[in-house]
Amino acid sequence: MAKVVLENVFKYFDDVVAVKSVNLEIKDKEFVVLVGPSGCGKTTTLRMIAGLEEVSEGKIYIGDRLINDVPPKDRNIAMVFQSYALYPHMKVYDNMAFGLKLRGLPKKEVDERVKEAAESLELTKLLDRLPKQLSGGQRQRVALGRAIVRNPQVFLMDEPLSNLDAKLRVQMRAELQRLHKRLETTIIYVTHDQVEAMTLGQRVAVILNGELQQVDNPVSIYEKPANRFVAGFLGSPQMNFIKGVIRKKAGKYSFEAEAFTFVVPPEVDGLLAANVDKEVIFGMRPEDLWDVPSSTWLEEQHRFNIKVKVDFREMMGSDINVYVKAGKDQMIGRIGTFADPKPGAELDLVMDLRKIHFFDPETQKAII
Amino acid sequence: MPYYLKKRITDIIINIVMLMFLGLTLLPIGWMVFSSLKSSTDIAIGRVGLSQTLDGRPKIQWENYVDMWKNVNFGLYLKNSLIICGATMVIAMLLSTLASYSLSRFKFPGSDLFSNTILATQMIPAIMYLIPLYIMFVKFTVMTGIQVKGTYWGLILIYSAFFTPFSIWILRGFFASIPKELEESARIDGCSALQVFWHIALPLAIPGIIATGIFIFLTAWDELMFAWVLTNGDTMTIPVGIRLFVGNYQNRFDLMMAAATVATLPLVVLFFFLQKYIVAGLTAGAVKG
Ligand SMILES: Nc1ncnc2c1ncn2[C@@H]1O[C@H](COP(=O)(O)OP(=O)(O)OP(=O)(O)O)[C@@H](O)[C@H]1O
Numbered sequence A: 001m002a003k004v005v006l007e008n009v010f011k012y013f014d015d016v017v018a019v020k021s022v023n024l025e026i027k028d029k030e031f032v033v034l035v036g037p038s039g040c041g042k043t044t045t046l047r048m049i050a051g052l053e054e055v056s057e058g059k060i061y062i063g064d065r066l067i068n069d070v071p072p073k074d075r076n077i078a079m080v081f082q083s084y085a086l087y088p089h090m091k092v093y094d095n096m097a098f099g100l101k102l103r104g105l106p107k108k109e110v111d112e113r114v115k116e117a118a119e120s121l122e123l124t125k126l127l128d129r130l131p132k133q134l135s136g137g138q139r140q141r142v143a144l145g146r147a148i149v150r151n152p153q154v155f156l157m158d159e160p161l162s163n164l165d166a167k168l169r170v171q172m173r174a175e176l177q178r179l180h181k182r183l184e185t186t187i188i189y190v191t192h193d194q195v196e197a198m199t200l201g202q203r204v205a206v207i208l209n210g211e212l213q214q215v216d217n218p219v220s221i222y223e224k225p226a227n228r229f230v231a232g233f234l235g236s237p238q239m240n241f242i243k244g245v246i247r248k249k250a251g252k253y254s255f256e257a258e259a260f261t262f263v264v265p266p267e268v269d270g271l272l273a274a275n276v277d278k279e280v281i282f283g284m285r286p287e288d289l290w291d292v293p294s295s296t297w298l299e300e301q302h303r304f305n306i307k308v309k310v311d312f313r314e315m316m317g318s319d320i321n322v323y324v325k326a327g328k329d330q331m332i333g334r335i336g337t338f339a340d341p342k343p344g345a346e347l348d349l350v351m352d353l354r355k356i357h358f359f360d361p362e363t364q365k366a367i368i
Numbered sequence B: 001m002p003y004y005l006k007k008r009i010t011d012i013i014i015n016i017v018m019l020m021f022l023g024l025t026l027l028p029i030g031w032m033v034f035s036s037l038k039s040s041t042d043i044a045i046g047r048v049g050l051s052q053t054l055d056g057r058p059k060i061q062w063e064n065y066v067d068m069w070k071n072v073n074f075g076l077y078l079k080n081s082l083i084i085c086g087a088t089m090v091i092a093m094l095l096s097t098l099a100s101y102s103l104s105r106f107k108f109p110g111s112d113l114f115s116n117t118i119l120a121t122q123m124i125p126a127i128m129y130l131i132p133l134y135i136m137f138v139k140f141t142v143m144t145g146i147q148v149k150g151t152y153w154g155l156i157l158i159y160s161a162f163f164t165p166f167s168i169w170i171l172r173g174f175f176a177s178i179p180k181e182l183e184e185s186a187r188i189d190g191c192s193a194l195q196v197f198w199h200i201a202l203p204l205a206i207p208g209i210i211a212t213g214i215f216i217f218l219t220a221w222d223e224l225m226f227a228w229v230l231t232n233g234d235t236m237t238i239p240v241g242i243r244l245f246v247g248n249y250q251n252r253f254d255l256m257m258a259a260a261t262v263a264t265l266p267l268v269v270l271f272f273f274l275q276k277y278i279v280a281g282l283t284a285g286a287v288k289g
């Protein structure tokens, strides 16, 4: 139970900069998810916190202690690896007891702690087995159990669910959240899966190319992405991006794309003043581009009707993703299953103007 | 042809080939055991079957196994071989296990050069060392008065020096095949570097270590050239001693075969109990994540 602070942390591998100037404060008992595309430096960051990788520059604190030069065994952390890294020659019981025995705990206490953790993870019946005699999900739980018994200050998890099948993953997500509530420990969780990031994290830190892009709670990150990368990374299908120009006419701001123009609602237009007559990138999530019947409740000033041509569609079961074209610009919308958009046909869609985003094409930063 | 029939036929063919190999391998051993049960004369005249008693019944010459201990000092040679090969194995394994682990896990100044040098030493034929070593042994004694030639430790030293580099090379592969995360996980769990080696790497490399150890023991057990030159009457090993059955005044091939059979027994026993490890060791991949 401790906070973790990264101060201007860098990591170089020869001439590769894997982690660049990361500043991050993780509060005590917080569940923070580091998310980003493959190779962005998530694992490297986590390994530096664990002490498995040297910090090239900057400082890392656990609690109030500077730990740059503290060996992993003295950091009082536990780590769950993607490959689980269970000791193949030890039974489940010994795998879990190993860390405690090394710390010289009395046998009785070791036994109690292991049994208790095994109980909570439903591993009691498996304690006598070797790792190779377990299923993937069971191994995963043993890896968690091994971390739990140690009762560490900080849990580090590197894509612990990525080797599980979809159903088990959903189950384990819930399990992890319960675990966090029960243990009241700081958890730093690495994943490239945005669903895990959104559902698990109290705060989510988005990383790209070794640089921290945005740290915030999942809802804010989703609704107010700091830049175009964060906007595009979170959400599936990806946010629609369309190039256009901001115009000001008669005190009202409007956005002009090749095939359509709409008036920006007054709540947000103050922020556009600096961008009049400049190119911007307009962003809109597929779920904010609806069919007409689903959007009747939306107030008139927030609706924008747009005529598009259907390219193709994806049945998602609960709804349909339509890939459409407005002029040359491609967009994806999400519509109800009652609609039956035929490829090549015209379709009327409605944009929810409360949920629009604009990005600066040069800096990629969000304007709204 | 259906798939299973095809597989069946390939299996049979493979089995036949394997059996032929087995026969080929067992032939000299069978010959040795068979000859050890014949009389000296019958071996000399090249008799095909077993020896016979005077009244024409077949006779198994068990006495050979008694006489071999009397004719030459075979008990001593056996003892010498066990001491020298045992000590060599222990020393070479200790050194090579530690060295190969550190070479596979740590980078230090000169670690690459060291690995390559180890490999390079294997390119020089052993016989090239024979004369220099002999001269060194003799000179060392002349200069210091400490006896080296003809002592246990002299040969143990040479054997250990020969087998350690080879073992390092083999064992390095075993340690390298142990997933790094296991050791990282152990470090986080509270292990020091030495504890990681002791609790994780060593137990996981056991099949490889045992296989390598047996290989060292076997090779040392069979070694004739150095043993011949560098031992004396008191420290002679089996390969050297066994030659004494064939000498100037008598050729006791029957006793020699009996002695060879006895000398093979420890190896057979060793293999029998440790074959699980040897197979696992030889097929590497013994450690999966
Ligand atoms: N030991 C190393 N030597 C050299 N480069 C490395 C090393 N480890 C990582 N890198 C590089 O550092 C960058 C970040 O790697 P890292 O493993 O942290 O990515 P990641 O975000 O965990 O990706 P993934 O989601 O694929 O696991 C990558 O470009 C990688 O090639």
Ligand SMILES: [Mg+2]
Residues within 6 Å of the ligand: A042, A043, A044, A158
């Ligand atoms: Mg990774």
